[in-house]
Amino acid sequence: NPIYDSKSPNASNLKISRMDKTSGSVLGGEEVFLLCDKVQKDDIDIRFYEEEDDGGWEAFGDFSPTDVHKQYAIVFKTPAYRCTDITRPVTVFLQLRRKKGGDSSEPKQFTYIPHNQDKEEVQRKRMK
Amino acid sequence: NPIYDKKATTTAELKINRLNVVRGPCTGKTEIYMLCDKVQKDDIEIIFSKDDWEAKAEFAQTDVHRQIAIVFKTPPFREQNVTEEVEVSVCLRRMSDRMDSEPVKFTYVPDNADPYGVNRK
Numbered sequence: 001n002p003i004y005d006s007k008s009p010n011a012s013n014l015k016i017s018r019m020d021k022t023s024g025s026v027l028g029g030e031e032v033f034l035l036c037d038k039v040q041k042d043d044i045d046i047r048f049y050e051e052e053d054d055g056g057w058e059a060f061g062d063f064s065p066t067d068v069h070k071q072y073a074i075v076f077k078t079p080a081y082r083c084t085d086i087t088r089p090v091t092v093f094l095q096l097r098r099k100k101g102g103d104s105s106e107p108k109q110f111t112y113i114p115h116n117q118d119k120e121e122v123q124r125k126r127m128k
Numbered sequence: 129n130p131i132y133d134k135k136a137t138t139t140a141e142l143k144i145n146r147l148n149v150v151r152g153p154c155t156g157k158t159e160i161y162m163l164c165d166k167v168q169k170d171d172i173e174i175i176f177s178k179d180d181w182e183a184k185a186e187f188a189q190t191d192v193h194r195q196i197a198i199v200f201k202t203p204p205f206r207e208q209n210v211t212e213e214v215e216v217s218v219c220l221r222r223m224s225d226r227m228d229s230e231p232v233k234f235t236y237v238p239d240n241a242d243p244y245g246v247n248r249k
Contacts, residue, residue: 017193020148020161033148033161035193069145069163072194 013037014044014096014105023089023111028080032061034073036096036105041068046076048094048110057082061094081112089113137168137195142220142229154214154236156204160185164220164229166195171224174200176234178216181206185218205236213237 015037024030034046046061059079067075081090093107143165152158162174169192174185183203191199205214217231 018199020159020199031148033163033197035161035197035199037194070166070194070196073163073197075146075148075163 014039014098014103016094016096016105016108019108022109023113024078026081026084026086026090026112026115028059028078030078031075032078033075036072036074038071039068039074039096040071040098041065043099044068044074045097045099046074046094047097047104048079048092050082050092057092078110084115086112086114087116137166138171138222138224140166142167142222142227144218144220144229144232147218147232147234150233151213151235151237152202153239154205154208154210155239156202158202160200160202162198162200164196164198167192167198167220167222168195171222172198173221173223174198175219175221175228176203176205176216177219177231178206178214202234208239210236210238 016034017037018035020033021030024032042065046063047058048061049058050056059082061074061076061078063074063076069075081092089111091109091111094110095104095107097104144162145165146163148161149158152160169189172192174187176183176185183206185200185203187198187200193199205216214236216234216236218234219231220229221227
């Protein structure tokens with residue numbers, strides 16, 4: 001049996017502590033600040049997904065290693081949802097996942113907002 | 129001459145790396161995520177200032193994440209009835225030696241109780 005160094009970022013558990021946003025446009029591209037337990041900047045993915053009997057969907061948050069701050073925070077952009085013409089909000093999951101080994105964190109929820117509804121919201125904000 | 133340990137959080141230089149929000153109403157309470165160099169959660173303040181005005185941002189020690197991020201709420205600006213945007217400075221301050229970081233900018237915007245501009249028309 002392998003012996004893991006629990007202090008090493010390779011072996012310690014992945015965990016999302018806090019995010020500044022838990023919803024955003026179905027088109028993606030929204031900047032999110034995510035606070036987490038220790039990660040390695042070149043061995044981490046932010047995976048958005050839905051699990052369904054027919055296979056489901058996955059897409060990845062967009063960031064570079066320089067967006068990983070001191071191993072404990074990541075600034076990334078959300079991926080677009082698989083279908084951008086939804087008419088009602090859709091809630092999916094996201095998790096941290098190591099590229100090597102594939103172990104992952106407990107998921108958090110993220111809600112995609114329809115594009116049209118989003119446009120109206122922007123319009124409303126512009127009028128302020 | 130004293131020798132400073134640059135890695136120690138008690139003497140290291142303070143630095144703000146990034147804020148997720150840089151604008152908010154002059155009434156305060158805007159939630160902001162700040163990424164910073166290592167701080168000690170019981171020895172750090174976030175100071176908003178302009179000219180001779182200063183106010184502390186609101187956060188608990190549990191809002192300091194792993195020494196490198198702080199989630200806080202903006203203080204209200206000195207005046208609540210500003211009609212134009214006001215740019216102020218934000219810095220980290222270590223309480224024990226009153227050392228400040230380089231400032232970053234934050235813009236207070238008028239708290240518009242009349243979002244559709246009805247009264248103006």
